[in-house]
Amino acid sequence: MNYLLLYSSTDGQTKKIILKMAEQLRTLGGQCDIRDLNNDKNFNLSSYSKVIVGASIRYGHFNKALMNFTKTHQKQLNTLSSAFFGVNLTARKAGKDSAETNVYVRKFLEKTPWQPSIVGVFAGALFYPRYGWFDKKMIQLIMKMTDGETDTTKEVEYTDWNKVASFTQQFFDFKG
Numbered sequence: 001m002n003y004l005l006l007y008s009s010t011d012g013q014t015k016k017i018i019l020k021m022a023e024q025l026r027t028l029g030g031q032c033d034i035r036d037l038n039n040d041k042n043f044n045l046s047s048y049s050k051v052i053v054g055a056s057i058r059y060g061h062f063n064k065a066l067m068n069f070t071k072t073h074q075k076q077l078n079t080l081s082s083a084f085f086g087v088n089l090t091a092r093k094a095g096k097d098s099a100e101t102n103v104y105v106r107k108f109l110e111k112t113p114w115q116p117s118i119v120g121v122f123a124g125a126l127f128y129p130r131y132g133w134f135d136k137k138m139i140q141l142i143m144k145m146t147d148g149e150t151d152t153t154k155e156v157e158y159t160d161w162n163k164v165a166s167f168t169q170q171f172f173d174f175k176g
C-alpha cells in the first residue's frame with residue numbers, strides 16, 4: 001500500500017508526528033512518501049492509495065497552504081482513503097482534543113471541501129527557548145490565561161504518542 005504523508009509545520013512538531021506515523025506504517029509493510037505542504041508544489045496523488053495530511057496552528061490559523069491544497073485536490077482526496085490531523089496546544093486539555101471539540105479542527109472541517117475518512121487532533125509542543133521575543137511573550141500570555149506552563153526556560157512536549165500510534169493503526173486498518 002502506497003502512502004503519501006504531507007505536513008505543514010513551523011517548529012517541527014507536526015513533522016515529528018508525521019515521521020513517527022511513517023515509521024509505524026513502514027513497520028506494517030506500507031510504502032511512505034513524506035512531503036512538506038509549504039515547500040513542495042506539484043503533488044501527484046494518483047500514485048497513492050492513502051493520504052495523510054497534518055498541520056499545526058499558529059495564532060488561531062492553519063497555514064493557508066493547507067486549505068489551498070484541499071481545494072486544489074478535493075476530487076482526488078475525496079476518492080482516496082484520507083486522514084487529517086491538527087496539532088495545537090489547546091488540544092493538551094481533555095475535552096478540546098477531538099474533531100468535534102477542537103475549535104481549529106472543527107472550523108477547518110466546516111470550510112474545506114475535503115471530507116477526510118478519519119480525523120485526529122494532537123497536542124503539540126511548547127518550545128519557549130526557541131521562540132523570538134514577541135512569540136515568547138504572546139505564548140506565555142496565552143499559557144497564563146489557560147493555566148499552562150509560563151516558565152520561558154522550559155520546553156514541554158504534550159503530544160500523546162499512544163494516541164498518535166492508535167490513529168495510525170486505525171488508518172492502516174481503514175478500508176474505504
Ligand SMILES: Cc1cc2nc3c(=O)[nH]c(=O)nc-3n(C[C@H](O)[C@H](O)[C@H](O)COP(=O)(O)O)c2cc1C
Nearest residue numbers: 009010011012013014056059060088089090124125
Ligand atoms: C507563535 C505561535 C503561535 C501559536 N498559536 C497557537 C494558537 O493560537 N492556539 C493553539 O492552540 N496553539 C498555538 N500554538 C501552539 C502550536 O500549535 C504548537 O506549538 C505546535 O506544536 C506547533 O507545531 P509545529 O511545530 O508543527 O508548527 C502556537 C505556537 C506558536 C509558536
